[in-house]
Amino acid sequence: MEQDVYRQAVALLGNARNILVTTHTRPDGDACGCVVAATAVLRALGKRVHPLLLSPLPDWYAFLFGEKVPVLGSDVQGADLAAGRFGPIDLVLIVDTSSYNQLPGLEDFLRQGDRPILVIDHHVTSDRIGRLELVDQTAAAAGLVLFDFLRAAGWPIPRPASEGLFVAIATDTGWFHLRNADARVFRACAELIEQGVDPNGLYQKLYQDFSFARFRLLVALLNTIELHFDGRYASQYLRQADFERTGAAHRDTENLINECQRIGSVSVAALFAELKDGRIRCSLRSRPNARRGGEAVDVNEIARQFGGGGHKMAAGTYLPAPLKHAMQLIYDEVAKRLR
Ligand SMILES: [Mn+2]
Known part of the structure; x- marks a missing residue:
């Protein structure tokens, strides 16, 4: 500076x-x-x-x-x-x-x-x-x-x-x-x-000071993980009902997206959370793949297409409901970059 x-x-x-x-x-x-x-x-x-x-x-x-x-x-x-x-x-x-x-x-x-x-x-x-x-x-x-x-x-x-x-x-x-x-x-x-x-x-x-509610939210999230493109894209979601059932709050999702990056093949990760007002909040992470090498996907570029933003390797945006449609929008963008 x-x-x-x-x-x-x-x-x-x-x-x-x-x-x-x-x-x-x-x-x-x-x-x-x-x-x-x-x-x-x-x-x-x-x-x-x-x-x-x-x-x-x-x-x-x-x-x-x-x-x-x-x-x-x-x-x-x-x-x-x-x-x-x-x-x-x-x-x-x-x-x-x-x-x-x-x-x-x-x-x-x-x-x-x-x-x-x-x-x-x-x-x-x-x-x-x-x-x-x-x-x-x-x-x-x-x-x-x-x-x-x-x-x-x-x-x-x-x-x-x-x-x-x-x-x-x-x-x-x-x-x-x-x-x-x-x-x-x-x-x-x-x-x-x-x-x-x-x-x-x-x-x-x-x-190391999670509430049990937040930990149960993590468990619910982990149960939704789907891998695509040879395991390079991990997609996961939380429905409004998951928050109600576990008693966790929306802010409890912070950092939970990172868990799936323990899977060696994953280079792009997305987390979709259904909000009370009906919108879908989408968080995105990427990293250069340890096994395959190469550049990390620019998730900021993806988020910006939908009015969001952030960094190359960590970004987020809001998407319209329904959840499945929001997931498809991001899937299509990730596909362009991973195919
Ligand atoms: Mn910062």
Whole structure:
């Protein structure tokens, strides 16, 4: 990242007094970790900082936040923001996204007035929301972009912030097993461990603290796996009834798609989940096949055809019902690339 962009970001944050920090809907570990880290660092600098989420926090990230973070649409309404619920916001910091469709309910507020917006992100897709954007598409996580920036700024990183950054980087790399887990990732995390972060403690809280309901949802999901194209495409689904029967919530599906990648032949995976409103949420993953070699399929390209997006190897989109039709749409796109 150019020093000049860092300097501008330092000035923008340095001059702000009352900052709103937010991230994409369905917040993942990178999103939550960055919100926690940015909030803690900026508060330590004496700023008033208001973290805001756009959809409910998955239970397993709640421990990161030392407070109940308001959720837009349930605890706060869009109109409340405009009416000054958090006082006169003089800067909005958005982490881990730069797309309006990832920020439902916030677009009006963001477009209002000339309040500066700073984006810290690592995604390819961008609506250029920020007056200033710290975007590094080569970074495995937005947490890594934030980490580099904070070090360049020379600001103290309190313990909750180091934990947030570690969680951000560790979760977006699948706890260091995905392709994006490069030397830069390990270097940053080594430094965070030296600052006192306890990786084992965090791992247990994040990955070994399932509710039984969520585990039963996983079992239901695994029972639907179908393999196509010589086992290279794994498709799986969850019906609304599966959520009702197991008592699990939609946010409990996070990461479950990765389980099928234990099957050696699988290079593209899709998970379809029937939502209460009838739409189908489709998550996509891909990886270069260990046995066959070659490039990974670009699932971002597939998701974008249906209005979604993400990364080359991890993307998602919403599709119209019924479930079987949605599955066929994706099957046809995968077929073009695997045949
Ligand atoms: Mn991310």
